[in-house]
Amino acid sequence: MTKAIAERVFGWKAVHKDQGKLVGKKRDKGGRWRKAGVPEYAGDQRLAYKIDERMKELGRWDQYAKQLSKITKAENLPADWGTLAQRCKAALTVISAHLRLVRARKGGS
Numbered sequence: 001m002t003k004a005i006a007e008r009v010f011g012w013k014a015v016h017k018d019q020g021k022l023v024g025k026k027r028d029k030g031g032r033w034r035k036a037g038v039p040e041y042a043g044d045q046r047l048a049y050k051i052d053e054r055m056k057e058l059g060r061w062d063q064y065a066k067q068l069s070k071i072t073k074a075e076n077l078p079a080d081w082g083t084l085a086q087r088c089k090a091a092l093t094v095i096s097a098h099l100r101l102v103r104a105r106k107g108g109s
Contacts, residue, residue: 001042001088008095009054012038041088048084051091063094 002022006012015024015038022038041047055064068090069079075086082090 001085001092002038002040004092005041005051005088006038008099009051009058009091010041042084045084048087051087055091055094058095060094060098063097064090067093 003015006015006022006024010026012024012026013033015022017023022040023035024038025033025035028034039047039050041051052061052064055061065079068082068087071086071090072079072082
């Protein structure tokens, strides 16, 4: 799930395992693609807030919060208490829905 989050939500490219660790390419401040170690987005609870921040940056916060609420409600939890796995699932669901919508618009033009 970390690979999917890195690529789809955070925009990493060429994410793959190298000597047991995930590596990929991300843009630096100058816009150049640089090889780096991929943070454990789906395995480190301390990085959960990064997913929230990224969804705000992408302008998808409302859809993300709604999706997270649906997921946590199914387990009788408030959305604020969503686990890292639930946050990842909500983010991937929102990004996937957005990509489907964009593709449908391009195909319909």
